[in-house]
Amino acid sequence: MTDPTSLPNFQPHVPADQPNGAATEAPVRDRILGVLKGLEVEATVDSDGDLEFTVNEQTLFARVAEGDLPLVRFFGQWQLQEPVSPDHNERLARCNDLTLQLNLVKLTLVQESLVVSAEHVITPNADLDVLVPLSINHILQSVQFFFQSWLPLDEDGQPIVPGQDGASEQAQS
Secondary structure, three states, X not given: OOOHHHOOOOOOOOOOOOHHHOOOOOOHHHHHHHHHHHOOOOEEEOOOOOEEEEEOOEEEEEXXXXXXXXXXXXXXXXXXXXXXXXXXXXXXXXXXXXXXXXXXXXXXXXXXXXXXXXXXXXXXXOOHHHHHHHHHHHHHHHHHHHHHOOOOEOOOXXXXXXXXXXXXXXXXX
16 A cells, blocks of 8 residues: 555646746636626625525535635535435435436535535636536536435336425426
8 A cells, every 4th residue: 555645746737828837817716706797696705705606596605725726616505304314324325326426516414414515626727617607507406316316206216296285296307
């Protein structure tokens, strides 16, 4: 087994047009804020320095760690409630299953909340106009998949979503 302390420390690639690694672009948080504004999504900076914004009535956040290779984590959290099982191990297993099946996102539990995140290293050529909405969509779809996975299925294997007046209707994908 390799000793992790013996691994080399690779330096980030510095493009030839950026001597000494001088940054020529705005900070990543500001660039993400610009993309959100372009999507007509209002965002504010919360007390932790994260961007807070609402999409489809869901509150999401973007946390940026600036640096030579900035990191961004888009995330949100949702309270667990019926039909989600009260069994903690069953909940964790479902999070693990979905994390392995889906791309870009991780699902986990924090106390009685589901936390879904998408994390990215932002390279100098990263296209945030694609990355931001892609991450948001993947997070929201993953939350929907998680909660729908607890619903009973009809004869065709489709989730049954309780409708109005006590009737049931098929879930829309």
